[in-house]
Every structure is written in C-alpha cells, then in structure tokens.
Amino acid sequence: MTSAASIYLCARYEAGATIEALAEETGLSYRRVRETLLAFGTVLRSPMVRVPQCPPGMVNMYECGASIRAVATRYDLTYSQARNMLRHSGVTLRPPGRQAAGRPNRGC
Structure with missing residues (x-):
C-alpha cells in the first residue's frame, strides 16, 4: 500500500x-x-456497541413491575440483553431484588 x-x-x-x-x-x-x-500512529476509537431498540411493550412490562429476568424470558433475550436495552431506552432500573414501589404505572 x-x-x-x-x-x-x-x-x-x-x-x-x-x-x-x-x-x-x-x-x-x-x-x-x-x-x-x-x-501510522492513529489512536483507534473504542468499538461502539450497538444496542437494539426495545420491542413494543417491553418498557411497559418492566415499568409495570416485571423483573428484568421476566422481561428477558418473555422477549427471548438474555438478562444482559434485556437490561442493556432497557437502560438505553432511558428506563430507570430498580435495585436488584426489589419489586416496583408504590402503585403500578398507568396502563399496567
């Protein structure tokens, strides 16, 4: 070259x-x-991991109180895939082992 x-x-x-x-x-x-x-001394960028968008209903299911594991099972994903998809969708994740606090969101 x-x-x-x-x-x-x-x-x-x-x-x-x-x-x-x-x-x-x-x-x-x-x-x-x-x-x-x-x-040639170029500093390489770190590879960008592309996270697919959540399928319809996934965010709502989690926000209505389902665990990440239950969401992952429902949408045929691994726990990590479901967690990353929810995070990248802007969902505030609950602490591990906790149920949704208070009343469920509307639409549940």
Missing part, C-alpha cells in the same frame, strides 16, 4: 469513518486497514 493511500485511510478514520467502512470502500480486509492505521 502506498504512503498516500495510508495517509488517506488515516485522514478518513480521523474524520469519523469506521474501519469496516474503510475496508469496504477500499477493498482491503478489516485487519489490513486496522494494521495500517496502527502503523
């Missing part, structure tokens, strides 16, 4: 392009793009 091509990769990455996008754009492997960036 030429020096100019390597500099291009570094500039595009630093402008926000992902390694995956650069690999697709240039026809290089993910590994080759990554190694080139590192060889």
Whole structure:
C-alpha cells in the first residue's frame, strides 16, 4: 500500500469513518486497514456497541413491575440483553431484588 493511500485511510478514520467502512470502500480486509492505521500512529476509537431498540411493550412490562429476568424470558433475550436495552431506552432500573414501589404505572 502506498504512503498516500495510508495517509488517506488515516485522514478518513480521523474524520469519523469506521474501519469496516474503510475496508469496504477500499477493498482491503478489516485487519489490513486496522494494521495500517496502527502503523501510522492513529489512536483507534473504542468499538461502539450497538444496542437494539426495545420491542413494543417491553418498557411497559418492566415499568409495570416485571423483573428484568421476566422481561428477558418473555422477549427471548438474555438478562444482559434485556437490561442493556432497557437502560438505553432511558428506563430507570430498580435495585436488584426489589419489586416496583408504590402503585403500578398507568396502563399496567
């Protein structure tokens, strides 16, 4: 790979392009793009974990008092997946082992 091509990769990455996008754009492997960036002293961003949106009814089920484990079972998710999806949806999680305090929310 030429020096100019390597500099291009570094500039595009630093402008926000992902390694995956650069690999697709240039026809290089993910590994080759990554190694080139590192060889030119580029500090790599930490990988962003994409959390899918909650399916319809999931937030309401939790806010009505269901445990994360019950929500996970209902939506065929792992406990961690359900917890992360709820957190990223802006839900305030209850402390572990606690039932919903007070009256359930409307719509329960």
